[in-house]
Amino acid sequence: MSKVITGNPGVGKHTVAKQIAKNLKLGLIDINNVAIENGIFVRGKETLDVDAKALQKILDKKITNHSLIVGHLAPYVIPRNKVNMVIVLRKNPYKLIPVYKKRKYSKQKTIENLGSEILGITFYDALKKFGPSKIHQIDTSLSSVSKVVKRIEMFFEKGKFQEDQVDWLGLISKKGDLKRFFPY
Ligand SMILES: Nc1ncnc2c1ncn2[C@@H]1O[C@H](COP(=O)(O)OP(=O)(O)O)[C@@H](O)[C@H]1O
């Protein structure tokens, strides 16, 4: 069975996945790259729309028992029966803002992605797709890259996991920032 690292853009997926694949000798499958290599992205002004069915078909053939699959699209394109362990990375929205600034995301794209992280859309969709017994979330804003890598490796290798509590909606409400993050 293969393993998955997912989460909204900017939470740290690729940074940790590369290291984990190397350390545990897993074959890294980057969903975005597979989509681009196979020409199944439709380029919009600022977005890449994907044909989820076509992508799932291609990924299904690529995935082995030693795959580590990474990408925010995982809940929509990975067949559930091929996966036994899923990590959803989360990041404090206040710490996501500088990541999106650096990536030069537009206001619209920034607000959409922050909203998605605050509401936990990817987490919820992963939960629906893969089921609660396979899935754990890690708050990457609390610790270093190496600590996050170690925790994920511990889970993948030994099945051990200490749960993180994530409540971004509670956090931004307490700070009086609901309107800032949800302006429309
Ligand atoms: N555990 C971590 N702690 C702090 N910063 C991190 C952590 N993991 C990644 N980052 C930083 O967050 C940013 C986004 O990481 P990246 O791997 O590109 O995210 P993603 O692949 O989810 O879009 C990078 O600047 C990276 O250095």
Ligand SMILES: [Mg+2]
């Ligand atoms: Mg990435």
